Amino acid sequence: MQLIEQVSVQEALNSFAKQPVYIHLETTNGAYASHHNTGMTVGAFIRNSVIHYEHGKITGNNPYRIGLKMEHGWVYAEGLTHYELDNKGRLLLAGLNDEGKLAVAFQLSKEPF
Numbered sequence: 001m002q003l004i005e006q007v008s009v010q011e012a013l014n015s016f017a018k019q020p021v022y023i024h025l026e027t028t029n030g031a032y033a034s035h036h037n038t039g040m041t042v043g044a045f046i047r048n049s050v051i052h053y054e055h056g057k058i059t060g061n062n063p064y065r066i067g068l069k070m071e072h073g074w075v076y077a078e079g080l081t082h083y084e085l086d087n088k089g090r091l092l093l094a095g096l097n098d099e100g101k102l103a104v105a106f107q108l109s110k111e112p113f
Helices: 006-016
Strands: 020-027 044-060 064-070 073-080 082-085 091-096 102-109
Touching (some): 006 044, 006 102
Antiparallel strands (some): 020 044, 082 091
8 A cells, every 4th residue: 555645546536436336444443542542442344335426535634534425425534544546446545543553444346345
């Protein structure tokens, strides 16, 4: 994975729009809790759910936020730092903390993961 290049990621988001795509979105312990030092365990996980979004947008300046506008709402993730367009055509994004550990994963694919 490499540091996010905002233009490249926006182009990839555009290429997945207006069609059914599979999403993987995951937060791991620490994505929200580590900067508050609360010791609270938090997490979210969704994998291989099919979504159809009208448009996607990347904003921010490392870390980044990505939002996908759907007919009845939004899906978004923040804290994203790295990305890869793999040889299967999947858009893989990750947010790594200061120790290089995964805090958030946000992935789109035309095939199940």
